Amino acid sequence: METMVTSKLNVAVVGTDTGVGKTVVTAGVVGWLRAAGYDARAVKPVQTGHPPDDDAGFVAAACGTHAAATCGPRLEPALAPAVAADVADRTLEYSAIRGTCETERDRDGPCVIEGIGGLRVPLADGQEVIDLVADLGVPAILVGRSGLGTLNHTALSVAALRRRGVAVAGVVLNQYEGSTTAERTNPEIIEDMTECPVYALSPVSMETPEDVVAGVREELPVEQLLQTVASAEADGNEVSRNPTEFES
Ligand SMILES: Nc1ncnc2c1ncn2[C@@H]1O[C@H](COP(=O)(O)OP(=O)(O)OP(=O)(O)O)[C@@H](O)[C@H]1O
Numbered sequence: 001m002e003t004m005v006t007s008k009l010n011v012a013v014v015g016t017d018t019g020v021g022k023t024v025v026t027a028g029v030v031g032w033l034r035a036a037g038y039d040a041r042a043v044k045p046v047q048t049g050h051p052p053d054d055d056a057g058f059v060a061a062a063c064g065t066h067a068a069a070t071c072g073p074r075l076e077p078a079l080a081p082a083v084a085a086d087v088a089d090r091t092l093e094y095s096a097i098r099g100t101c102e103t104e105r106d107r108d109g110p111c112v113i114e115g116i117g118g119l120r121v122p123l124a125d126g127q128e129v130i131d132l133v134a135d136l137g138v139p140a141i142l143v144g145r146s147g148l149g150t151l152n153h154t155a156l157s158v159a160a161l162r163r164r165g166v167a168v169a170g171v172v173l174n175q176y177e178g179s180t181t182a183e184r185t186n187p188e189i190i191e192d193m194t195e196c197p198v199y200a201l202s203p204v205s206m207e208t209p210e211d212v213v214a215g216v217r218e219e220l221p222v223e224q225l226l227q228t229v230a231s232a233e234a235d236g237n238e239v240s241r242n243p244t245e246f247e248s
């Protein structure tokens with residue numbers, strides 16, 4: 001099927017926690033969009049734990065170009081941004097962080113904003129990750145773990161996003177191996193609890209950053225997921241149950 005992706009596709013890839021796979025999913029989505037011919041770019045609003053953490057650098061390497069990702073302020077302490085700034089005696093300004101993301105959101109190509117940790121992570125000036133996603137007015141893809149414990153984390157995160165008017169275009173249960181009863185039952189239960197489409201992403205090769213894009217594209221129906229994102233954007237951030245075709 002010829003895929004025409006709307007050039008104004010914007011989405012926030014958020015997580016139920018830190019380390020759940022937001023960067024892996026972001027790299028796969030941006031890689032898929034760029035392979036489809038669109039000037040897609042990821043933005044990491046704030047990077048903490050840097051070095052070694054460098055999510056934008058990973059996405060850029062995965063897509064083979066620095067044009068595939070950009071990053072706001074970088075802080076060394078591996079903490080929530082507001083806490084890292086405090087510890088490192090640095091100043092973070094929410095308005096500047098938001099401004100950078102708005103500029104990326106409004107540029108020509110698709111924009112993929114990666115969250116920092118989970119949703120209630122303090123960013124700056126009393127604002128949290130969820131405030132930024134709500135302020136940007138883009139739909140979200142929620143990434144969570146696949147096993148026992150994720151029902152609670154995922155349902156709470158979806159409810160928090162919806163309370164802020166953020167459409168959840170899909171839930172990605174990451175590193176899914178189906179080796180436990182919890183894993184095998186979670187996708188359907190989460191769909192029932194949240195009425196969100198749920199996708200299982202198996203472990204992919206992390207040998208090289210490029211492998212991640214190939215792996216995510218193989219394992220995740222990125223096109224279907226982005227159709228729901230495009231519908232949500234078209235419907236003013238409401239997730240319609242029937243994904244529509246992208247238009248250019
Ligand atoms: N599908 C996957 N297959 C194999 N390994 C994975 C997968 N998803 C995540 N990982 C492993 O988990 C690590 C953390 O994933 P990732 O960096 O994407 O998390 P994150 O949610 O972006 O974390 P942060 O909150 O720090 O941004 C990866 O470096 C990788 O080692």
Ligand SMILES: C[C@H](N)[C@H](N)CCCCCC(=O)O
Pocket residue numbers: 018019047048049053077078079080081116117118120121
């Ligand atoms: C250090 C690394 N870059 C992480 N993304 C930072 C995540 C902060 C999580 C804060 C918390 O929820 O306790």
Ligand SMILES: [Mg+2]
Pocket residue numbers: 022023024055114
């Ligand atoms: Mg990350």
